[in-house]
Each structure stands twice: as structure tokens, then as C-alpha cells.
Amino acid sequence: MPFRSLSPEDVISGGTRLVRAGLEGGKSAVAHGKPALERAANLTAQAANWGAQNPASFACAAVGATGALVFVAPGLVSIPLLSSIGFTANGIQAGSAAAAAHSQIGNIVCGSAMAITQSAGAGGSGLVIVNGVTQLGGAAMTVGSAGLAWVKAKL
Structure with a gap:
């Protein structure tokens, strides 16, 4: 053409x-x-x-919905939280809370909480563990708020 x-x-x-x-x-x-x-x-x-x-029911609904969101998408919480503490993709950020903790600990032992969070901040296998713990927290928020709403309904 x-x-x-x-x-x-x-x-x-x-x-x-x-x-x-x-x-x-x-x-x-x-x-x-x-x-x-x-x-x-x-x-x-x-x-x-x-x-x-219905402020109490509204609070339970808000906490339950937030917990469900955290359960479904834990990275929405864990990644910004890790970064804000100082566990970044480039390693521990100078002058951060993570750097202060690292200076107090000294050498990091493999498999320790510090090693896992350092790995998670860098996007490594530690992120699976951190996201799993975050999901447990989201599930606890949802179940706990549903339980409180049920108790409130019975009173």
C-alpha cells in the first residue's frame, strides 16, 4: 500500500x-x-x-472491612510499613529505626527477625513471612470485629 x-x-x-x-x-x-x-x-x-x-456497629464494620482488605492484599500494609521503618529495597536506610536497631544488634544472625525483615524490605523470601503475619493480623481484625458486633447484637 x-x-x-x-x-x-x-x-x-x-x-x-x-x-x-x-x-x-x-x-x-x-x-x-x-x-x-x-x-x-x-x-x-x-x-x-x-x-x-450506630457508631459501635459502624466501627466494627470499618475494622472488619479493613481486616479483610489486609488479609486479601497484605502488601498494602507490609511494604509501606517496612519502608517507613527503614527496610528498603536497597537495604537498611541510614538514620532509620532499622539502622538504629542494627547498630545495637551488631552482626545479624541468619533466620533472626532482623534478617527476615531485612529480606522482606529488599523483596526477598522474608516478604512471604512478613505478609503471612500481616494476613494473620487482618484475619484477627475481621474475626474480632465480627465477634464484637455479634456480642453487641446479643446485649
């Missing part, structure tokens, strides 16, 4: 068609997006009212 050169008029008419299509798509998004946005705002208001009327 030979290359056809485009005239300035061809480029302008193509650009005009593209802009018109974008404007039509924008109209469609507004037409369909507004009802969904109104429903979402209404649902949010209903949830806020229920939470204000």
Missing part, C-alpha cells in the same frame, strides 16, 4: 472529526455519569447517617 501524502485540509478535517467525536463522548459521559454520581452520593449519605446512629 503506497503512502499517500496528506494535505493541510485533510489534517484539519480529521482533527475536526476527532474533536466532534470527543465532544459527543463527553455528552454521553455526562448523561450516564450524573445518575451514577447522584446514586453514589445518596448511598454515601445513607451510610453516614447509619454510622452516626
Whole structure:
């Protein structure tokens, strides 16, 4: 297929068609997006009212949902937490809490908690252990909040 050169008029008419299509798509998004946005705002208001009327149940639901999220995606918690303490992908960050602990410990023993967290921070096999412990915490949050909600319902 030979290359056809485009005239300035061809480029302008193509650009005009593209802009018109974008404007039509924008109209469609507004037409369909507004009802969904109104429903979402209404649902949010209903949830806020229920939470204000049932603060203990709302707290249990929030903690339970957070625990479930941590259970499903432990990396959302473990990786930022490890990094904030000073266990980074490049090793222990100078001046961090991890560096202070390392200076107190001295040589790191293989299999110790410090070695595991150092490995986890670098994305090694220690991350499996840290994520497993994080998942246990998420499961405990979910089960504990469900238990408290059940006890509250019985009282």
C-alpha cells in the first residue's frame, strides 16, 4: 500500500472529526455519569447517617472491612510499613529505626527477625513471612470485629 501524502485540509478535517467525536463522548459521559454520581452520593449519605446512629456497629464494620482488605492484599500494609521503618529495597536506610536497631544488634544472625525483615524490605523470601503475619493480623481484625458486633447484637 503506497503512502499517500496528506494535505493541510485533510489534517484539519480529521482533527475536526476527532474533536466532534470527543465532544459527543463527553455528552454521553455526562448523561450516564450524573445518575451514577447522584446514586453514589445518596448511598454515601445513607451510610453516614447509619454510622452516626450506630457508631459501635459502624466501627466494627470499618475494622472488619479493613481486616479483610489486609488479609486479601497484605502488601498494602507490609511494604509501606517496612519502608517507613527503614527496610528498603536497597537495604537498611541510614538514620532509620532499622539502622538504629542494627547498630545495637551488631552482626545479624541468619533466620533472626532482623534478617527476615531485612529480606522482606529488599523483596526477598522474608516478604512471604512478613505478609503471612500481616494476613494473620487482618484475619484477627475481621474475626474480632465480627465477634464484637455479634456480642453487641446479643446485649
